[in-house]
Amino acid sequence: MSAPELTRREAAIFELFKQGLSDKQIGILAGVGAGTVSHHINNIRKKYKVRTRMELMIASRKEWVGLTKEEIKEISFANRPYVVDMVVALEAKLKEKNG
DSSP states (O other): OOOOOOOHHHHHHHHHHHTTOOHHHHHHHHTSOHHHHHHHHHHHHHHHTOSSHHHHHHHTOGGGGGSOHHHHHHHHHHTTTOHHHHHHHHHHHHHHHHO
């Protein structure tokens, strides 16, 4: 899947989102409210054609492609709501799989 075209604001917010920051944290850094961040994330989610934020996080990380849906689901549920922990766990699992 190729990355969809994002506006400059969406791209900036998406970069912060991929770091595992909350809407409030992103809003502070981007100089907008948390509601505006949520709106942009929802637009990005629709452009990526995914239903949830977790799916968006996974779709945004090309290096996770080698993981099965079951592995991703297991790790993501074990680490909710700690997105940063989930990112670390997914990267460790992929590294383990690929040696």
